[in-house]
Every structure is written in structure tokens, then in C-alpha cells.
Amino acid sequence: FHILFVPRRSLLCEQRLKDLGVLGSFIHRDEYSLDLIPFDGDLLSMESEGAFKECYLESDQTSLYHAAKGLMTMQALYGTIPQIFGKGECARQVANMMIRMKREFTGSQNSIFPVFDNLLLLDRNVDLLTPLATQLTYEGLIDEIYGIQNSYVKLPPEKFAPKKQGDGGKELPTEAKKLQLNSAEELYAEIRDKNFNAVGSVLSKKAKVISAAFEERHNAKTVGEIKQFVSQLPHMQAARGSLANHTSIAELIKDVTTSEDFFDKLTAEQEFMSGVDTDKVNSYIEDCIAQKHPLIKVLRLVCLQSVCNSGLKQKVLDYYKREILQTYGYEHILTLYNLEKVGLLKPQTGGRNNYPTIRKTLRLWMDDVNEQNPTDISYVYSGYAPLSVRLAQLLSRPGWRSIEEVLRILPGPHFEERQPLPTGLQKKRQPGENRVTLIFFLGGVTFAEIAALRFLSQLEDGGTEYVIATTKLMNGASWIESLMEKP
Amino acid sequence: EEYWNSSKFKAFTFDDEDDELSQLKESKRAVNSLRDFVDDEDDDDLERVSWSGEPVGSISWSIKETAGSSGSSQEGREQLKSRNSFSTYAQLPKPSSTYSLSSFFRGRTRPGSFQSLSDALSDVPAKSYAPELGRPKGEYRDYSNDWSPSDTVRRLRKGKVCSLERFRSLQDKLQLLEEAVSMHDGNVITAVLIFLKRTLSKEILFRELEVRQVALRHLIHFLKEIGDQKLLLDLFRFLDRTEELALSHYREHLNIQDPEKRKEFLKTCIGLPFSAEDSAHIQDHYTLLERQIIIEANDRHLESAGQTEIFRKHPRKASILNMPLVTTLFYSCFYHYTEAEGTFSSPVNLKKTFKIPDKQYVLTALAARAKLRAWHDVDALFTTKNWLGYTKKRAPIGFHRVVEILHKNSAPVQVLQEYVNLVEDVDTKLNLATKFKCHDVVIDTCRDLKDRQQLLAYRSKVDKGSAEEEKIDAILNSSQIRWK
Numbered sequence: 001f002h003i004l005f006v007p008r009r010s011l012l013c014e015q016r017l018k019d020l021g022v023l024g025s026f027i028h029r030d031e032y033s034l035d036l037i038p039f040d041g042d043l044l045s046m047e048s049e050g051a052f053k054e055c056y057l058e059s060d061q062t063s064l065y066h067a068a069k070g071l072m073t074m075q076a077l078y079g080t081i082p083q084i085f086g087k088g089e090c091a092r093q094v095a096n097m098m099i100r101m102k103r104e105f106t107g108s109q110n111s112i113f114p115v116f117d118n119l120l121l122l123d124r125n126v127d128l129l130t131p132l133a134t135q136l137t138y139e140g141l142i143d144e145i146y147g148i149q150n151s152y153v154k155l156p157p158e159k160f161a162p163k164k165q166g167d168g169g170k171e172l173p174t175e176a177k178k179l180q181l182n183s184a185e186e187l188y189a190e191i192r193d194k195n196f197n198a199v200g201s202v203l204s205k206k207a208k209v210i211s212a213a214f215e216e217r218h219n220a221k222t223v224g225e226i227k228q229f230v231s232q233l234p235h236m237q238a239a240r241g242s243l244a245n246h247t248s249i250a251e252l253i254k255d256v257t258t259s260e261d262f263f264d265k266l267t268a269e270q271e272f273m274s275g276v277d278t279d280k281v282n283s284y285i286e287d288c289i290a291q292k293h294p295l296i297k298v299l300r301l302v303c304l305q306s307v308c309n310s311g312l313k314q315k316v317l318d319y320y321k322r323e324i325l326q327t328y329g330y331e332h333i334l335t336l337y338n339l340e341k342v343g344l345l346k347p348q349t350g351g352r353n354n355y356p357t358i359r360k361t362l363r364l365w366m367d368d369v370n371e372q373n374p375t376d377i378s379y380v381y382s383g384y385a386p387l388s389v390r391l392a393q394l395l396s397r398p399g400w401r402s403i404e405e406v407l408r409i410l411p412g413p414h415f416e417e418r419q420p421l422p423t424g425l426q427k428k429r430q431p432g433e434n435r436v437t438l439i440f441f442l443g444g445v446t447f448a449e450i451a452a453l454r455f456l457s458q459l460e461d462g463g464t465e466y467v468i469a470t471t472k473l474m475n476g477a478s479w480i481e482s483l484m485e486k487p
Numbered sequence: 488e489e490y491w492n493s494s495k496f497k498a499f500t501f502d503d504e505d506d507e508l509s510q511l512k513e514s515k516r517a518v519n520s521l522r523d524f525v526d527d528e529d530d531d532d533l534e535r536v537s538w539s540g541e542p543v544g545s546i547s548w549s550i551k552e553t554a555g556s557s558g559s560s561q562e563g564r565e566q567l568k569s570r571n572s573f574s575t576y577a578q579l580p581k582p583s584s585t586y587s588l589s590s591f592f593r594g595r596t597r598p599g600s601f602q603s604l605s606d607a608l609s610d611v612p613a614k615s616y617a618p619e620l621g622r623p624k625g626e627y628r629d630y631s632n633d634w635s636p637s638d639t640v641r642r643l644r645k646g647k648v649c650s651l652e653r654f655r656s657l658q659d660k661l662q663l664l665e666e667a668v669s670m671h672d673g674n675v676i677t678a679v680l681i682f683l684k685r686t687l688s689k690e691i692l693f694r695e696l697e698v699r700q701v702a703l704r705h706l707i708h709f710l711k712e713i714g715d716q717k718l719l720l721d722l723f724r725f726l727d728r729t730e731e732l733a734l735s736h737y738r739e740h741l742n743i744q745d746p747e748k749r750k751e752f753l754k755t756c757i758g759l760p761f762s763a764e765d766s767a768h769i770q771d772h773y774t775l776l777e778r779q780i781i782i783e784a785n786d787r788h789l790e791s792a793g794q795t796e797i798f799r800k801h802p803r804k805a806s807i808l809n810m811p812l813v814t815t816l817f818y819s820c821f822y823h824y825t826e827a828e829g830t831f832s833s834p835v836n837l838k839k840t841f842k843i844p845d846k847q848y849v850l851t852a853l854a855a856r857a858k859l860r861a862w863h864d865v866d867a868l869f870t871t872k873n874w875l876g877y878t879k880k881r882a883p884i885g886f887h888r889v890v891e892i893l894h895k896n897s898a899p900v901q902v903l904q905e906y907v908n909l910v911e912d913v914d915t916k917l918n919l920a921t922k923f924k925c926h927d928v929v930i931d932t933c934r935d936l937k938d939r940q941q942l943l944a945y946r947s948k949v950d951k952g953s954a955e956e957e958k959i960d961a962i963l964n965s966s967q968i969r970w971k
């Protein structure tokens with residue numbers, strides 16, 4: 001037998017096999033080393049589901065070691081990154097490992113011209129808030145409602161049944177419709193990062209363009225023109241199919257976003273994020289527990305309230321805990337303990353709520369959001385600017401020195417390291433040329449944050465383009481689920 | 488989707504031309520220059536052959552190697568002896584399953600293809616991981632005893648088999664651990680810990696790890712992973728991490744399926760050093776399961792006897808065992824509503840034992856009785872006699888919630904209407920009344936608000952010629968009302 005460990009061999013695994021007495025039957029043991037997997041032109045992920053739990057709950061830094069190795073590979077391919085910035089304990093560890101690994105291979109100067117100007121390492125626990133909120137971009141909502149796995153999504157098939165003319169009573173497909181989602185698909189690349197409320201107008205404009213294109217066949221008179229039209233046909237048909245798919249998906253999403261419960265949930269979230277009534281028991285949460293809504297939904301909301309209040313008052317926390325345990329079962333004591341340990345749902349210590357300061361200094365809550373033509377990253381949550389992306393934005397301009405005080409409130413050290421480059425390779429950016437920053441989220445990243453970073457990349461006077469790397473692509477639900485104790 | 492997602496890269500075949508590889512001259516050069524610094528223990532001669540060759544070449548080379556491995560190993564060993572290198576495995580080409588950088592680059596020089604599979608094949612002849620018995624005796628002859636802790640750790644990182652037995656003294660072992668920790672590779676740390684766990688007494692192991700935080704965390708994680716519950720609890724006890732001790736012990740209950748056994752296990756959890764709040768919850772958990780076992784046995788008996796009406800009309804869909812408290816209360820309000828406090832299955836008993844607040848109790852009882860369409864019971868829930876003997880309806884939860892639950896259970900309009908009327912907030916009242924078509928309430932409210940426009944608007948919603956329409960007309964025409 002052969003065994004291929006992906007992404008890496010582990011001695012623990014081999015020990016287990018040994019204990020079971022089967023290790024010897026594998027004549028060939030190897031590993032296919034997958035550290036960073038490209039998901040798109042500007043997105044890489046390790047897809048390590050356990051990374052957040054390991055790093056922040058169990059303080060096991062093995063995933064960080066592999067992140068560091070992944071980064072060393074990136075540097076071997078794309079050149080040494082001259083500047084490393086970071087915020088958080090884990091970020092500090094990864095940077096240390098990188099520097100150490102580089103030292104171990106001294107003498108081998110990498111002669112590749114550096115592609116990246118900066119590396120920004122961010123701990124997930126610097127921004128515990130963002131993944132808890134419901135994402136409002138098109139791709140974010142697909143992930144929230146249906147879950148995107150490895151760029152694929154499974155959708156209810158009813159809307160995707162092929163319509164045949166004069167067809168009645170044909171059986172609807174019962175198997176879920178599986179679609180691949182990435183930027184190779186033109187239309188998807190255009191709408192994925194938009195706020196969902198802006199998607200409708202894009203789809204209708206596209207419909208007009210495609211109809212017009214098909215109508216062109218009437219104008220094609222000469223053989224040359226017809227030939228040209230026919231050559232365009234596959235592209236047009238693909239575009240039409242794409243439009244049909246996304247129109248169906250948008251309809252499915254709209255059913256959810258126009259529901260009363262979605263509105264109530266969003267209201268509660270936005271109240272918390274804008275700092276309203278974060279210190280009392282929230283009646284919407286109470287109602288959700290009373291009606292026994294899914295536990296993960298409830299946990300996301302109470303954690304959101306806790307983070308926006310720098311921890312809950314003991315009475316409020318005890319109340320929520322009792323309600324949850326009595327409604328969903330006492331065994332969830334274990335999950336609640338985990339959530340407390342990582343700082344998501346905890347009692348307020350020191351009696352001070354730091355969140356308003358952070359919110360105001362970093363302008364996390366923007367009242368005047370333009371969903372159609374956004375001017376600020378807060379459009380991805382229709383009002384809330386992701387803290388993590390705001391930190392990246394401010395690092396680029398004007399630099400972190402301007403927010404020293406807030407950085408000290410946020411957990412973990414912040415630091416800067418330089419890696420020397422041989423003189424021939426030092427980059428001199430032309431005026432108007434953008435810097436390229438590789439931003440690595442240690443513990444997971446959401447599609448909304450990715451959308452926000454892409455927004456910054458395409459700003460006229462932004463100054464920086466981003467390539468995003470992470471340990472896992474996730475959303476609030478998969479994140480909380482990874483922290484739950486199961487038998 | 489095939490149009491958008493057709494792959495630009497062909498699958499790997501053995502006839503691949505190396506043109507993609509030659510395009511990436513830069514990275515290849517960088518990687519080649521690193522070669523010298525990676526793995527100086529290994530035989531560089533062999534390294535070179537596999538490194539620069541085309542995949543076809545390296546595969547045929549590797550086939551040759553495996554065929555003649557016993558022959559070449561003799562020679563190889565002689566060479567190695569003089570070079571003072573360690574490994575008996577050096578004569579075999581370096582397995583690509585290592586943590587060295589070169590193995591990455593091999594995989595990366597061809598974006599999108601799976602050519603690292605060929606590397607795996609080229610570099611690791613089939614014999615390198617033969618079962619224990621199969622190893623030629625000759626391999627043990629050169630087993631060097633001279634590896635320092637740091638070298639050992641480096642070998643472990645590369646995935647090479649390494650015996651740690653030679654580290655006999657405590658000091659040696661601790662030094663090995665120190666080296667492993669400074670390397671940051673969790674795999675290596677775990678390997679060393681497995682060895683220490685096996686060769687050190689519990690007390691010494693704990694004592695040494697107490698002052699080594701990183702290794703300690705790894706050990707805890709490792710013990711959790713392999714399920715060595717006993718040692719884990721001993722460790723927590725030693726470290727005086729009482730809350731974790733309690734929770735770890737409690738976690739085990741999830742693995743016990745049999746209800747009696749689980750109940751007995753939960754009993755052992757009471758009195759463990761949980762936080763004050765959690766202690767109460769654990770106690771409740773035990774008590775609840777204890778009660779559930781009794782109720783379940785009793786009800787199953789009743790159901791099979793077939794004499795009890797409620798069970799005949801609404802057969803149970805699931806057992807009540809291990810259900811949460813609120814679910815149990817609902818069940819009790821459904822099947823045992825009228826029972827006196829004395830029985831374990833009565834709702835009142837549950838309320839008292841678990842100190843269920845009024846709010847929760849009323850909500851649950853309401854849901855249960857509404858499901859059974861027992862509207863009189865619902866009325867009784869909210870009716871209280873005041874000291875004058877008059878009845879009045881009050882609710883600890885807000886009547887809008889009551890209305891929603893009633894509506895969910897398809898309560899008749901008369902019942903709904905009565906409770907919509909009790910909603911205090913006028914806007915909510917109007918909203919709900921309109922939503923649930925409680926015409927009289929809407930009409931009366933509009934009249935009270937003196938809102939002629941809304942009343943007119945509502946007129947179009949009622950059936951033509953109905954009693955409601957007449958009522959609206961009467962009010963609209965009334966001269967007594969001063970409209971807004």
C-alpha cells in the first residue's frame with residue numbers, strides 16, 4: 001500500500017498507524033506538500049480549518065510554522081519581501097520564524113526581483129468582530145446562506161431546471177446544482193464583490209447588452225460578418241448562461257434578504273456595531289433563543305454583542321448562558337468555555353468598554369454608506385468598515401504611527417521588520433505606481449474582507465494593491481462551528 | 488461553466504517536455520543555489536542526478552536504483568564512512584517528503600501540474616519504507632551513536648526515522664526537547680514528547696513541563712488528540728488547573744451512549760471545581776437526565792398499554808432522553824399538563840426543581856397547549872384573579888408574542904382577536920391585527936385613533952357586503968366621532 005499525506009505528514013499520524021499495527025503495510029509513505037493554495041489571481045489559502053482553534057485556543061503554533069514555510073516558498077518564487085509589518089502574537093511568531101529560516105539559508109541570495117513591497121501579518125483575534133457580522137456582498141451572501149467550498153457552491157435545483165418550450169410537468173431535478181465560482185467567469189468577477197443591493201442593476205444592464213449582441217445576427221449580411229458573429233457565439237452563449245445562473249442565485253438570495261427575520265437580525269447586528277444598547281440583554285436574541293433558532297446563529301449574535309461591549313456584564317452573560325444551556329442542552333457548557341477562552345464571549349473585566357474608542361478613531365461605523373457606488377470599504381457591511389481592512393488601509397496611508405493609541409488597545413504586539421535586499425534588486429517605485437502588499441490573515445478571512453481589500457486595490461489614488469493569503473476562507477458560522485465541542 | 492473554467496494546464500504525463508521548467512530560470516537558479524545548504528548530511532551526488540534531470544530520466548534512474556539497491560548500498564556506505572556522515576539512509580536518495588526547501592521548489596517549478604508526484608517516485612525507491620523485517624541487516628551496521636540533540640531534531644524535521652533511545656539521561660532528554668521547541672515544528676515537538684512520555688515517570692515529566700510552556704501546551708493538545716484521558720486529568724491535577732480538569736472530565740460524558748451509565752458519570756462530575764455558575768448547571772444536567780430516565784420508562788409503558796388518550800392521539804416521535812430542559816418542559820406540558828406537583832413528569836415540578844422563570848414557563852406551556860388547540864388552557868395561563876374576584880389577563884412576555892405563537896398554531900380568529908386586543912403598543916396592535924385579519928380589532932383601533940383615512944383604506948380589504956363592511960360604514964357615517 002501507498003499512503004500520501006496531504007498537506008503534510010505528521011508523526012502523530014504515523015504513531016497512530018503504528019499503534020494500530022498497520023504502519024508496516026505501507027511500503028511507500030510520502031507527502032504532497034500543499035501549503036498555500038491559489039484560489040484566484042489575488043487569493044491564496046492554506047485551507048487549514050483547525051488553525052484558529054489550534055493557535056488561539058490551544059496555543060499550538062504548528063499551523064504558524066507551516067504558514068511561515070508557505071511564506072518562504074512565496075519569497076523563493078517572487079523575491080524576498082523587503083518590509084514585514086505585523087499585529088498580534090501569532091504574527092510576531094511567524095515573522096520570527098521567517099527571519100530564522102532565512103538565516104538558516106544565508107549565502108543563498110535570492111536573485112529574483114521582488115514582486116511584493118510589503119508583507120502584513122494580522123492575527124484574527126485583533127479583529128474578532130468582522131467575521132461575526134452577516135456579510136452583505138454578493139459572494140459573501142452566497143457563502144453565508146449556502147456555503148462556498150473550494151470555489152464550489154451547491155444550490156437548490158428548482159430554479160436551475162432547463163426550460164424547454166412547450167414543456168409541462170417535467171420532473172424537477174432533485175440533486176443540488178453545483179456551480180463553480182471564480183474570477184474566470186466575467187460576470188461573476190464583476191458582481192462578486194459588490195454590495196448585494198447593487199447587483200440587480202448590473203444584471204439588468206447585462207441582460208440588455210447580451211440581448212443586443214444576439215440581435216446583431218440580423219445585421220450580419222456579408223459572409224465575413226456572419227463568420228465573425230458565429231465566432232463570437234460560444235462567448236455569447238456562455239455569457240447568457242452565466243447571466244441566467246446569477247439571476248437565479250440573486251433571486252434565491254433576495255428571498256432571504258427580504259424576509260422579516262433577516263431584517264430583524266441585521267437591525268440587531270447594526271445596533272451592536274454602532275454601539276447602541278450593547279450592555280443589556282437584547283430582545284431579538286431572547287426571541288431567537290425562545291423560538292429555538294439554530295444555535296450557531298444565536299452564538300454569533302451574543303458574541304457580536306460581547307465584542308462590541310468589550311465583554312458582557314456578568315449578569316447579562318449569566319442570563320444568556322442559562323437561556324442557551326436550558327434551551328439547547330447543558331453539554332454546550334464546553335463550547336461556551338471555548339468561546340470565552342478565545343475572547344469571543346466573556347465577562348467584562350476592568351469595567352471599561354474600549355470598543356467606542358476603537359470605533360471612533362478608526363471610523364468603523366459610517367452612517368452615509370453608498371451601496372451602489374461605494375466610496376469607502378464600509379459598503380461591504382452596509383455601514384461597518386472591517387477593522388482588519390481599516391488597519392491595512394491606514395498602514396498604507398498614513399502609517400500606523402497615527403493610530404498608536406488604538407493599536408495598544410488591540411491585542412498583541414505590533415512591529416516592523418526589514419529584510420535586506422542586495423543592492424541590485426532594490427525597488428524604486430515610479431511616482432503613481434502602486435505598491436504591492438501581501439496581507440496574511442492568521443486564523444481565517446471572510447469574503448467581505450477580501451472584497452474590501454479589492455476595493456482598496458482599485459482606488460485611483462489608493463497607492464497599494466493587495467494580494468490576500470490566509471489560513472482558511474471562512475464565515476461566522478464555520479468559524480464558530482470550528483470552536484464547538486463535539487463528541 | 489466549462490467555458491469559463493477550462494484548464495490551461497494539461498495533466499501530467501510521462502512524456503512532458505520541460506519547456507515550462509526552462510521558462511522559470513530565475514527560480515531554478517535560486518533554488519539550485521540553495522541546494523548546497525540544504526541537508527548536508529545527504530549524498531549530494533545522488534541529489535544532483537535527480538535534481539537536474541528530466542522526469543523521464545529521473546524515473547528510469549530511480550528504477551535502476553531500486554533494482555540495484557543492495558549492490559550500491561555497499562559502495563555508498565564506504566564513501567559515507569569517510570565523509571563522516573551519519574545516516575545509513577543516505578545512500579538512498581533523499582525522500583522528497585521532507586521539510587527542506589528544495590522539496591517545495593521542485594513542486595513549484597511547474598505551476599498547475601502535479602509533477603511533484605514524479606519527484607516522489609523518482610526520489611523514493613520502493614524499498615525505503617519496507618516493513619521492519621525487510622530491512623537488510625547491513626543497514627544497522629553503520630548506525631551512528633553520535634547524533635547530538637540538535638542534529639537529531641533536524642533529522643526528525645526531515646521526516647527521517649530516528650531512534651531517540653540513546654538519550655538516556657534526563658539532561659539529554661531535556662536538551663532534546665529544548666532543541667525541538669526552538670525549531671517550532673509541532674511535528675517534531677510531538678515526536679519528542681511521545682518519547683518522553685514513554686521513558687519518563689509521570690511525576691518527572693510533569694515537573695519538567697510545568698516550566699516549559701510551549702512543550703506543555705503541545706503535550707496537552709497531544710493527549711487530547713489521542714484520548715489519553717487519564718494522563719490528561721492527572722496533568723491538570725498536578726498543574727492545579729482545576730477548571731480545565733473539571734471540564735475535561737465532564738467532556739467525556741459525550742462518549743457515553745447508555746443513559747444509565749451517562750447518568751452515573753454525570754454524578755461524578757458534581758462537586759468538581761467548576762465555576763459557581765457552571766456547578767449549578769452540571770447539577771441540573773444530572774438531575775434532568777435522572778428525571779428523564781424515569782419519565783421515559785413510565786411513558787413508554789403508558790404508550791404501549793394503549794389506554795392513555797393523549798398518547799393515542801399524539802404518539803411520541805422521539806425519546807425524551809438527553810433532550811434540553813426547555814424541550815423536556817414542552818413535552819411535560821404536552822403530555823402531562825394536568826398532573827400534580829408530586830410527580831416527576833408534571834410541569835409544575837419541573838418548574839420548581841429547575842427554577843424555571845415565569846417567562847420561559849409561560850412561553851413553553853403556551854406553545855404546548857396551542858399545539859393541542861386547548862384554548863381554554865391558554866386562557867387559564869393568562870387569567871389571574873385579583874383581590875376583588877375579577878379576572879384579568881396578564882402575561883410576563885408581551886401579548887404580541889402570544890399572538891404570534893397562537894397564529895403559528897392556526898388558532899381560530901376569535902381566539903387570536905382576543906389576544907391582539909390585549910397588545911399594549913397601538914402600532915404593533917394595528918400591525919398584527921392587519922396581518923392576521925382581525926377585522927374588528929382594526930376597525931375599533933382606527934376608530935379609537937380617529938384615523939378616517941386608515942379606516943377607509945381598510946374598507947377595501949374586507950369582503951363586500953360583510954358584517955365588517957357594515958360596521959365600517961356605520962362608523963364612518965357616525966356624527967359623533969371627531970375625525971383627525
